[in-house]
Amino acid sequence: MEDLDNLNIETRLLLEAIFQKYGYDFRDYSWAAIKRRIRHRCRASGLSNISEMQHKILYQTDFFEKILLDLTINVTEMFRDPHFYRVLRQNVIRELKDEPFLKVWHAGCSTGEEAYSMAILLKEEGLYDKTQIYATDVNESVLQEAKEGIFPLQRMKLFTRNYLQAGGKESFSDYYTASYESAIVDKSLRNRIVFANHNLVTDGVFGEMHIIICRNVLIYFNKKLRNRVLGLFTDSLADKGFLCLGTKESILFSGYANRFTESFPVEKIYRKNEPVN
Amino acid sequence: MPVSKRYEAVVIGVSAGGMNALKVILSQLPAHFGMALVIVQHRSHQSDDFLAHYLDGFSPLSVKEVDELEYIQAGVAYIAPANYHLFIEEDKTFSFSLDGPVNYARPSIDVLFEAAADAFGPKLIGLVLTGANNDGSIGLCRIKEQGGLAIVQDPDTAEVSEMPRAALEMADVDHVLQLEEIADVLARLDKE
Numbered sequence: 193m194e195d196l197d198n199l200n201i202e203t204r205l206l207l208e209a210i211f212q213k214y215g216y217d218f219r220d221y222s223w224a225a226i227k228r229r230i231r232h233r234c235r236a237s238g239l240s241n242i243s244e245m246q247h248k249i250l251y252q253t254d255f256f257e258k259i260l261l262d263l264t265i266n267v268t269e270m271f272r273d274p275h276f277y278r279v280l281r282q283n284v285i286r287e288l289k290d291e292p293f294l295k296v297w298h299a300g301c302s303t304g305e306e307a308y309s310m311a312i313l314l315k316e317e318g319l320y321d322k323t324q325i326y327a328t329d330v331n332e333s334v335l336q337e338a339k340e341g342i343f344p345l346q347r348m349k350l351f352t353r354n355y356l357q358a359g360g361k362e363s364f365s366d367y368y369t370a371s372y373e374s375a376i377v378d379k380s381l382r383n384r385i386v387f388a389n390h391n392l393v394t395d396g397v398f399g400e401m402h403i404i405i406c407r408n409v410l411i412y413f414n415k416k417l418r419n420r421v422l423g424l425f426t427d428s429l430a431d432k433g434f435l436c437l438g439t440k441e442s443i444l445f446s447g448y449a450n451r452f453t454e455s456f457p458v459e460k461i462y463r464k465n466e467p468v469n
Numbered sequence: 470m471p472v473s474k475r476y477e478a479v480v481i482g483v484s485a486g487g488m489n490a491l492k493v494i495l496s497q498l499p500a501h502f503g504m505a506l507v508i509v510q511h512r513s514h515q516s517d518d519f520l521a522h523y524l525d526g527f528s529p530l531s532v533k534e535v536d537e538l539e540y541i542q543a544g545v546a547y548i549a550p551a552n553y554h555l556f557i558e559e560d561k562t563f564s565f566s567l568d569g570p571v572n573y574a575r576p577s578i579d580v581l582f583e584a585a586a587d588a589f590g591p592k593l594i595g596l597v598l599t600g601a602n603n604d605g606s607i608g609l610c611r612i613k614e615q616g617g618l619a620i621v622q623d624p625d626t627a628e629v630s631e632m633p634r635a636a637l638e639m640a641d642v643d644h645v646l647q648l649e650e651i652a653d654v655l656a657r658l659d660k661e
Binding site: 196222223224225227228229265267408411412415440441442445 | 536537538550553554556557558559564565566567568569580583584587588590615
């Protein structure tokens with residue numbers, strides 16, 4: 193039987209150790225979920241307690257790399273939540289069509305599927321050539337995958353279905369080349385995306401974005417960290433810029449609710465208000 | 470162990486056959502029920518909040534789908550949203566995650582039960598109802614470890630018996646009840 197007090201103490205110490213040794217700061221992540229992940233990895237590694245795991249993390253960098261993948265959730269798909277992309281196309285992107293230049297920040301991009309989805313949307317709406325997409329993540333290994341733009345071929349079935357449900361206009365298979373068991377994203381979708389390392393917990397503002405997409409990232413943060421990140425987004429958006437959050441995320445209970453208008457409540461799309469003079 | 474102790478919350482895990490089971494329990498609970506109920510019902514990942522609205526129509530309690538960061542309140546029945554794991558934090562707020570499925574399920578009953586056991590300790594009741602897999606068994610053990618109470622629907626009277634049977638095999642269960650008895654027993658435990 194595990195001792196709950198010890199488990200809590202050891203987990204807090206472990207997160208502190210990871211921060212001091214490797215600079216990744218999970219101390220303000222939602223506690224229950226991170227505790228579960230750590231406990232799970234501890235058991236799966238055959239270790240008898242988290243203190244043992246801490247020793248291993250401090251002395252074996254390759255073991256830490258594995259833990260890092262557990263701690264940063266990297267599930268995503270192209271056109272995930274198709275109705276969101278439908279609204280994004282019909283009501284957000286078209287709203288911005290007269291801008292001379294478009295800047296989009298995809299925060300927490302993971303392996304890049306949603307950034308490529310955005311590229312496809314912009315292309316079909318004729319805005320891609322005047323757009324710059326910044327796709328950022330804290331995890332270097334998923335960023336590397338994102339840059340390569342190679343996905344398992346079997347996933348294309350789901351992505352194609354999502355694409356069609358999202359109001360896709362072309363043949364989805366034109367956007368990738370199949371090679372053995374892989375689908376390689378078309379080069380043209382990559383040339384307006386910059387993949388870069390950015391840590392929402394510690395790094396600063398990106399300037400004058402028209403759209404910020406950060407879906408299903410804030411759910412992993414506690415209130416304090418969420419507030420910090422929403423502040424970062426508020427400062428990074430141009431006036432009347434759009435903030436897109438995940439289906440179960442909201443800006444309503446943060447300190448920034450009054451800076452935004454809820455444009456599409458179900459899709460969690462918010463628009464930054466113009467400053468009041 | 471004190472003779473009488475006050476429970477603050479009931480976590481309920483239910484899978485196949487759940488619509489009817491939840492309807493029976495929630496419609497029979499008294500209007501002044503003093504515990505919070507938190508429910509994981511396995512369902513399609515594309516489901517909307519129909520289930521909460523539907524059950525709300527049958528219950529004297531308020532039934533709603535969980536919103537993020539929400540504080541758990543007594544007398545409310547919360548339904549886990551489709552496709553997210555549901556956690557309870559130490560400060561009794563809800564949180565979500567998209568970690569991979571557990572027991573092929575998201576939301577998983579084990580995930581909720583284990584987090585709730587840590588948050589509520591001995592003030593928690595775990596209830597496993599009808600269903601066709603073994604989700605909830607490990608979570609029910611954890612609730613018992615932390616001093617909580619375990620109730621399982623009698624497998625012989627459950628619409629699908631596998632899930633309550635698995636829970637009975639694995640956990641040290643306090644009460645095995647027929648569906649129609651459950652609301653009464655919860656109401657009585659509420660008064661302790």
